Amino acid sequence: MNADAKAAADAKALRHSIREQRRTTPASQRISAAERLADQLLSLPFMPDRGHVAGYWAIDGEIGLHAWQLLLPPSLVYCLPVLHEDRLRFAPWRPGGALLSNRYGIPEPDITPDGLLAAEDMALVVAPLVAFDARCHRLGMGAGWYDRSFAFRRERAAPPWLVGAAFAAQQVDAIAAQSWDVRMDAVCTEQRVFPAPPDTE
Numbered sequence: 001m002n003a004d005a006k007a008a009a010d011a012k013a014l015r016h017s018i019r020e021q022r023r024t025t026p027a028s029q030r031i032s033a034a035e036r037l038a039d040q041l042l043s044l045p046f047m048p049d050r051g052h053v054a055g056y057w058a059i060d061g062e063i064g065l066h067a068w069q070l071l072l073p074p075s076l077v078y079c080l081p082v083l084h085e086d087r088l089r090f091a092p093w094r095p096g097g098a099l100l101s102n103r104y105g106i107p108e109p110d111i112t113p114d115g116l117l118a119a120e121d122m123a124l125v126v127a128p129l130v131a132f133d134a135r136c137h138r139l140g141m142g143a144g145w146y147d148r149s150f151a152f153r154r155e156r157a158a159p160p161w162l163v164g165a166a167f168a169a170q171q172v173d174a175i176a177a178q179s180w181d182v183r184m185d186a187v188c189t190e191q192r193v194f195p196a197p198p199d200t201e
């Protein structure tokens with residue numbers, strides 16, 4: 001097996017075991033973790049005070065963002081990702097707003113394509129992840145949606161600020177960065193914030 005094939009096989013095995021573990025987190029723990037995560041997210045030094053912020057609709061045992069959404073000031077518009085061609089776009093969503101199920105069975109706002117916002121229009125994006133390391137590398141579900149949609153952040157400074165959200169138990173020692181990986185500016189768990197180290201590291 002060559003090095004790339006080995007890295008892909010390792011990532012697949014890691015995704016499988018962490019997703020399984022994540023799904024077994026008891027409800028009581030999930031509820032308090034989501035509340036503590038909200039406080040960590042609101043404490044970020046670069047938390048914007050106006051504009052659009054993106055979250056996600058938690059699936060597959062992901063840590064919830066509902067507590068954070070409820071605590072956002074009215075000057076921030078909460079958005080959800082919408083799959084559009086090969087990229088993510090975003091649409092404002094409030095509880096009660098119309099939803100449709102996408103190809104993965106994830107609810108997304110029911111909105112016509114011309115109403116969708118581009119990744120570049122977001123002030124801050126909270127990205128779901130399967131595993132992360134202390135240097136803010138992110139391993140996602142493996143379809144590359146966030147990497148493709150935010151590839152422009154490899155050459156350009158924030159905004160949008162990119163923040164991974166996870167249970168502390170999803171931390172691993174190191175994730176071998178792929179050439180296309182987009183590093184997060186921070187990762188927040190229910191326990192703490194991991195700020196990204198300077199670019200040179």
Ligand SMILES: Nc1nc2c(c(=O)[nH]1)N(C=O)[C@@H](CNc1ccc(C(=O)N[C@@H](CCC(=O)O)C(=O)O)cc1)CN2
Pocket residue numbers: 056057058059062081103104106128129140141142143144145146
């Ligand atoms: N809550 C949430 N929303 C999200 C993501 C995410 O990771 N979490 N995504 C992050 O990129 C995008 C969707 N990406 C996804 C990629 C794969 C699978 C998935 O469950 N795949 C199945 C098998 C494939 C299939 O059903 O077609 C699997 O792995 O079991 C789900 C979402 C956009 N929205």
Ligand SMILES: Nc1ncnc2c1ncn2[C@@H]1O[C@H](COP(=O)(O)OP(=O)(O)OP(=O)(O)O)[C@@H](O)[C@H]1O
Pocket residue numbers: 138139140141142143144145146147148151178180181
């Ligand atoms: N900037 C890009 N341009 C083209 N293809 C890309 C880009 N970024 C990622 N990809 C493709 O997406 C595939 C999946 O990438 P990766 O395994 O890093 O996904 P992920 O970050 O785990 O998933 P997700 O972002 O969906 O949660 C890669 O094999 C690669 O082919």
